Amino acid sequence: MAETSDGPLAARASSKALAHLWMILGVIVVAFPIYYVVIASTHSTQTILRPPLPLLPGAEAYSNYKNAFSGGISKMGGVSLWRLLGNTTLIALGIAIGKIAISMASAYAIVFFRFPLRMVCFWVIFITLMLPIEVRIQPTYKVMVDLGLIDTYPGLILPLIASATATLLFRQFFMTIPHELLEAARVDGAGPWRFFKDILWPLSLTNVAAIFVIQFIYGWTQYLWPLLVTNSNEMNTIVIALKKMISFADADTPWSLVMVTSVLAILPPILVVVFMQRWFVKGLVETEK
Amino acid sequence: MAHILLKELRKSYAGQEVIHGVSMDIADGEFVVIVGPSGCGKSTLLRMVAGLEGITAGTIEIGGRVVNDLEPRDRDIAMVFQNYALYPHMSVRENMAYGLKISKMPKPEIEQRVARAATMLELEPYLDRKPRALSGGQRQRVAMGRALVREPSALLLDEPLSNLDAKLRVQMRLQIKDMHLRTGQTTLYVTHDQVEAMTLADRLIVMNKGIAEQIATPSEVYRTPASEFVAGFIGSPAMNIFTIRAEAGTAILPGGHRLAIAGIPASGEVRLGLRPEDLEVTDADTASIPIDLRSVEHLGADAFGYGVIVGSDILLTLRLPGTSTAQRGDRLNVAPFPGRLHLFSIETGKRI
Ligand SMILES: Nc1ncnc2c1ncn2[C@@H]1O[C@H](COP(=O)(O)OP(=O)(O)O)[C@@H](O)[C@H]1O
Ligand SMILES: [Mg+2]
Numbered sequence: 263m264a265e266t267s268d269g270p271l272a273a274r275a276s277s278k279a280l281a282h283l284w285m286i287l288g289v290i291v292v293a294f295p296i297y298y299v300v301i302a303s304t305h306s307t308q309t310i311l312r313p314p315l316p317l318l319p320g321a322e323a324y325s326n327y328k329n330a331f332s333g334g335i336s337k338m339g340g341v342s343l344w345r346l347l348g349n350t351t352l353i354a355l356g357i358a359i360g361k362i363a364i365s366m367a368s369a370y371a372i373v374f375f376r377f378p379l380r381m382v383c384f385w386v387i388f389i390t391l392m393l394p395i396e397v398r399i400q401p402t403y404k405v406m407v408d409l410g411l412i413d414t415y416p417g418l419i420l421p422l423i424a425s426a427t428a429t430l431l432f433r434q435f436f437m438t439i440p441h442e443l444l445e446a447a448r449v450d451g452a453g454p455w456r457f458f459k460d461i462l463w464p465l466s467l468t469n470v471a472a473i474f475v476i477q478f479i480y481g482w483t484q485y486l487w488p489l490l491v492t493n494s495n496e497m498n499t500i501v502i503a504l505k506k507m508i509s510f511a512d513a514d515t516p517w518s519l520v521m522v523t524s525v526l527a528i529l530p531p532i533l534v535v536v537f538m539q540r541w542f543v544k545g546l547v548e549t550e551k
Numbered sequence: 552m553a554h555i556l557l558k559e560l561r562k563s564y565a566g567q568e569v570i571h572g573v574s575m576d577i578a579d580g581e582f583v584v585i586v587g588p589s590g591c592g593k594s595t596l597l598r599m600v601a602g603l604e605g606i607t608a609g610t611i612e613i614g615g616r617v618v619n620d621l622e623p624r625d626r627d628i629a630m631v632f633q634n635y636a637l638y639p640h641m642s643v644r645e646n647m648a649y650g651l652k653i654s655k656m657p658k659p660e661i662e663q664r665v666a667r668a669a670t671m672l673e674l675e676p677y678l679d680r681k682p683r684a685l686s687g688g689q690r691q692r693v694a695m696g697r698a699l700v701r702e703p704s705a706l707l708l709d710e711p712l713s714n715l716d717a718k719l720r721v722q723m724r725l726q727i728k729d730m731h732l733r734t735g736q737t738t739l740y741v742t743h744d745q746v747e748a749m750t751l752a753d754r755l756i757v758m759n760k761g762i763a764e765q766i767a768t769p770s771e772v773y774r775t776p777a778s779e780f781v782a783g784f785i786g787s788p789a790m791n792i793f794t795i796r797a798e799a800g801t802a803i804l805p806g807g808h809r810l811a812i813a814g815i816p817a818s819g820e821v822r823l824g825l826r827p828e829d830l831e832v833t834d835a836d837t838a839s840i841p842i843d844l845r846s847v848e849h850l851g852a853d854a855f856g857y858g859v860i861v862g863s864d865i866l867l868t869l870r871l872p873g874t875s876t877a878q879r880g881d882r883l884n885v886a887p888f889p890g891r892l893h894l895f896s897i898e899t900g901k902r903i
Binding site for chain 2: 440442443445446447448449450451452456460461464465
């Protein structure tokens with residue numbers, strides 16, 4: 263509908279332009295801070311601190327990034343940028359994969375098996391939806407201390423992997439699988455494990471991708487729990503390190519390094535979204551059956 | 552290939568009995584069709600044989616072995632589902648091979664069997680396609696193929712043709728019949744379509760509300776229906792059935808017409824069944840039923856007349872020759888062929 267005539271079509275074209283303008287505005291509002299972070303990471307700290315904010319890339323990009331990777335950051339926190347990125351990746355992956363494993367297993371049990379208290383289990387899981395980690399943080403912390411999991415990867419990952427949301431999503435998806443498919447598999451001789459591996463898992467892949475993206479970002483951006491459960495800098499995530507780099511006095515903060523670290527903190531989630539976008543959207547929109 | 556024995560099978564859902572004791576002895580290689588109206592328990596019965604539904608009471612034997620507590624995979628059966636239930640992410644080849652792969656059959660043999668089934672079902676060009684890229688008829692054939700490659704003791708089919716259009720249904724019906732003749736597989740086939748039932752079956756189970764009303768060959772079911780339900784369900788157009796009164800050995804029809812009927816009780820009321828093709832137009836005399844024609848449908852070779860018995864509101868369907876000139880408003884006298892009448896008890900509905 264790209265005609266340029268009078269009447270309703272013209273009106274539609276102008277309202278379309280207005281809509282676009284509005285969306286572009288929205289994108290600018292959302293994207294500008296990110297744009298500024300990227301720009302700032304290419305300027306020296308002095309330039310960043312001196313108003314007005316430069317809006318074009320500066321000349322310090324190479325030296326800033328080189329400095330960040332070759333010890334500038336370890337000088338402050340005692341751990342290298344690589345270590346921080348590694349920690350965060352490990353935790354985000356652990357949380358995403360762990361959540362998928364646990365929520366798929368529980369959804370599988372709830373949907374495909376008949377056992378006593380099945381619906382009770384479902385409701386118990388459902389109710390925990392309403393409890394964010396902050397609510398159960400004190401007892402969880404105690405458990406982690408008792409288990410000696412402070413300052414360990416399991417301590418960082420385990421409390422975060424039970425997910426009512428993902429369980430619910432998988433349950434909804436599993437319930438759309440035609441019952442006959444399960445019966446056909448039973449007649450073909452597939453037991454519960456084979457049915458899961460050969461049929462349910464391949465059919466769930468797009469959903470898995472969508473949930474992976476969401477949970478990877480959730481894990482990547484965790485702040486409160488890693489802050490609590492880690493004492494040594496060695497176990498810091500990039501988000502925690504970022505916080506620690508910022509001191510109260512503006513002048514004491516190496517803003518150029520902070521900006522570089524911010525860019526590096528933003529990048530992996532963006533990459534995950536970009537690379538898994540096709541699957542992600544498919545998983546949210548369609549169910550392939 | 553095996554002989555299947557159903558003994559007093561019962562099924563209840565939450566205390567509600569839906570199958571009320573069905574017994575049948577199915578010979579090796581026999582093609583048995585379970586037919587009945589929707590909701591009468593056909594699928595439930597079939598699924599009990601398959602092992603997909605538990606058995607509340609009774610026993611099922613397949614090949615001389617009681618299978619009541621066996622999983623479907625241990626019963627040596629294969630099943631074709633109404634909506635085919637193909638695995639959407641697997642190619643046609645993988646769909647057919649899946650059961651064999653699970654049973655750890657050597658690869659070359661799997662390939663051989665799949666190839667043979669694909670040839671028989673004309674599926675070779677589609678072996679690498681996903682079900683999504685197939686037409687309804689092709690999907691149906693894949694479902695058949697998936698069941699056939701297993702070479703099971705018993706083949707179970709639940710309304711396998713009901714999702715196809717009329718033309719394809721006829722074609723697949725012939726193919727199923729042909730395949731049965733070739734493989735000689737013991738087959739249990741569920742349908743609500745009496746044409747499928749009559750043409751495919753060696754024997755029929757006519758079900759009604761969870762009861763097997765009659766178990767017999769198609770021609771027996773047609774000629775000597777065991778109950779009023781069977782009489783009304785099998786045959787198209789349906790049998791004319793109405794109540795008559797017996798008086799000293801003669802029948803008083805609605806409208807007061809008298810008719811001599813052999814085998815009628817001395818007195819009381821019974822139900823009389825007359826197939827449309829068992830009524831003959833005669834000259835007016837005492838041994839006939841006068842009817843006023845309401846309409847005539849010409850189908851070419853045949854015509855069907857619809858009329859009411861004079862003096863009543865009982866509608867009769869009768870078959871007329873295609874050349875008949877009878878028309879709406881005519882009064883005809885029709886007489887039943889002797890020996891082609893059906894009498895049913897009013898109380899039990901059973902054949903007298
Ligand atoms: N899982 C179930 N729970 C309760 N009732 C059922 C269930 N499955 C079938 N029924 C009942 O059993 C009867 C027979 O069903 P079914 O065998 O599917 O009929 P058909 O295949 O002849 O149409 C129906 O009245 C149906 O409502
Ligand atoms: Mg059914």
